[in-house]
Amino acid sequence: MAQPHGTGAPPRSVRDATLDGLREYGLTTIFSNPGSTEVGFLTDLPEDLRFVLALHEGSVVGMATGWAIARDRPALVLLHTTAGLGNAVGALATARVNRAPLVVLVGQQDRRHLALEPFLAGKLRDLAGDYPVRVEEPATAQDVPGAIARCRHAAADARGPALVIVPMDDWAAPAESDRVVAAARHVTRADGVEDAGVASLASLLNEADAPALVTGAGTDSEEGWAGLVALAERIGAPVFQESFGARAGFPQDHPLFAGFLPADRPGLRATLAGRDAVLAVGAPVFRQYPYTEGPLVEPGTRVGLLTDDPAEAYRSPVETAVLAPIPAALRLLARHAAARQWTAAPHKDTTTIEAPERPAPGQPMLPAHVLAALAERVPADTVFVEETPSSRPEMHRRVPARRPLGFLSAAMGGLGFALPAATGVRMARPDRPVIAVVGDGSSLYQVQALWSAARYGAGVLFVVLSNGRYAVMDRLAERHGGKPAWPGFPELAVSGLARELSCPSQRVEALDDLVAILDSVVPTLREREEPLVLDVAVAAEADFSGI
Structure with missing residues (x-):
């Protein structure tokens, strides 16, 4: 100090x-x-x-x-x-x-x-x-x-x-006393995943009174989900999803799912307060967006990491990091961790979230109307590919990932991912329904992918939330106390661009029309070979709770 x-x-x-x-x-x-x-x-x-x-x-x-x-x-x-x-x-x-x-x-x-x-x-x-x-x-x-x-x-x-x-x-130069040193104190490689390889993590959990788990893309597989569920249920620990995660690492309808970590240090400390040990599994420690002062966790909270990514192990500010194949290491941890009684995590179940009030006559839908309508109709194994920055927190609240590969997003935050990625996912997994939920601004970065989806029979449902602007950027400008330098683009119709690219599309402006289309289309998604773009007019709102 x-x-x-x-x-x-x-x-x-x-x-x-x-x-x-x-x-x-x-x-x-x-x-x-x-x-x-x-x-x-x-x-x-x-x-x-x-x-x-x-x-x-x-x-x-x-x-x-x-x-x-x-x-x-x-x-x-x-x-x-x-x-x-x-x-x-x-x-x-x-x-x-x-x-x-x-x-x-x-x-x-x-x-x-x-x-x-x-x-x-x-x-x-x-x-x-x-x-x-x-x-x-x-x-x-x-x-x-x-x-x-x-x-x-x-x-x-x-x-x-x-x-x-x-x-x-x-x-x-002066050292900063509260500087988070972006490095692990100890890194253990456990290629063979023997008991000794995970001993430090087992001790971390067993010596804790109130442990918690954090997960992310690294456990998004059938084996990963099964291993993490087994560990969480054995030790009775709530499981948090990393912020800005590219994939879901744990079933988000499980009673131990505790929600998404905030992307700022004060929020992170508040969320993990009372937890004397936190083990991140297949997730960074911890992904942040705005820089804020102070430590990542409260004093006295021990942090460990299980990962198969060497760079993640080296840079993570943890007491101990273990480099190992994650599913096998989780199975070992579940055997060595002390069993505890548990109750459901204090996180609001997505099934209890009230539906938004219907829009008044002449008023546009909110993104919540669209997402609630999807959540009510899609099967559990639907793959959601997301690229709607202003509506992502609302999507997390209303559309939980219920199966591995249930959620996919761009890890780097750059735009232009969802349309081509959803097309590729559907081509690779024709047994899974695939829905891309995309902002209209985001869709413009790789709208050309719609031609490929149509040409190669990738039956994706592309739901474009069209507000005619970069809503999250507008709100960030307001937060900075000024006006944006960029214009909106309300005259641009994604549905028209889609048709010019040989991809079927519909413009949707009323909730009743949206519901009718989803009732018709969603049951066909498993067998569908023709993509469809729904260009849905929504109000220009932005939610900063996940930023």
Whole structure:
């Protein structure tokens, strides 16, 4: 923690935080041939760290390679900007082929004038080519300790050199006491999924009084759902879905489903308050959208991760991360976790959500009217492909995923996903009804996919919520206290574009008409070979509860 003002003690620096991290990971022997960009790190080096000098960078890396192989653990290397890293490339290539885990710190010129390309500034990211297993360029000085931790995990896991490029002024920058370090403290690889591989996660759950689970795309399979249901029911833990998840990782009509995590830190802390342990399974820890201050969870809450994604394991700010095939690891966890009594999670069942009041005469439908009408009619194994940013929270409330592959969205947040993805899903799984729910603005990014859907007999029902604008962007502009710079496009008819692309379509402006069409079309979706676009006029509303 930073020292309070008036104590006389110097403020805690990024160098201080880094040295503590190096001690924790046993990286206390530094192999180096230093230069001026490393002086701030090396001056007055604490006595518990050992400095080993070599007279050429090839020798530096060669010595560290031998040390790492002999100790079977990562070694620490410190190199001097372009000249040092350039001299070391051949030895780094040898380390990679020899599967020697190295954490390589590379000095860089002062961050404050890098844009001017001062003397000793280097273009370092790609200088070693493909030989590093990971390269990190921290975006801010305060990101340096986390970057080093992630590279330590990568070096140990991928068995090779991992590079962190550190501008020379970063070492003296103040460390932020409440900074979330985006790195796991410990990462365990459990390829064979033996009992020892998941022991740390089993202990995390068994030592907790009130554990919770968080899931996402990583468990969206028949085996994943079955394994997570078995674990949740054994330990009586509520299961939350990650925010902005691309897929559903747990049956959202299960009594232990607790809803969707907020995408801001205050909301996240409030939602997980009272939980002394949280295990994320196949989901990031934790996906956020707006930046807000403070920790992700309340003090005292322990966090663990089970994932099959190495990068997710390295960057997650957790006590322990286990890299393993998720379904098999879940089965083991369910055997080792202590059984508990449980009751339904305190989350409103989607079946109890009241239908919205009918629109007044002459008033457009709300997205809730459309989604409620769909929810009342679709079979449980329907695949919903979503791309309607302003209506996504409403969709989550009213249309739960009830089977694996029940929900699909774009993980990156870019538009243009739903129309082609729904077409591909239907072509791959003709046994499943497929419905794409898309905003009219989103549909324009890949409207050409409708031609392919028609040409190849992909019988998707495309439901376009048409409000003639980018509603979520309009509301964000209002939140910022101003007017949007972009116009609306109420004159653009998606139904007309669809017809020009040989895809059948209908414009729908009244709720009774929508209900009649759905009553006719939904029962045909399992066998349907002709796509249909419903261009549904809706009011321009935007829900920020999921943003």
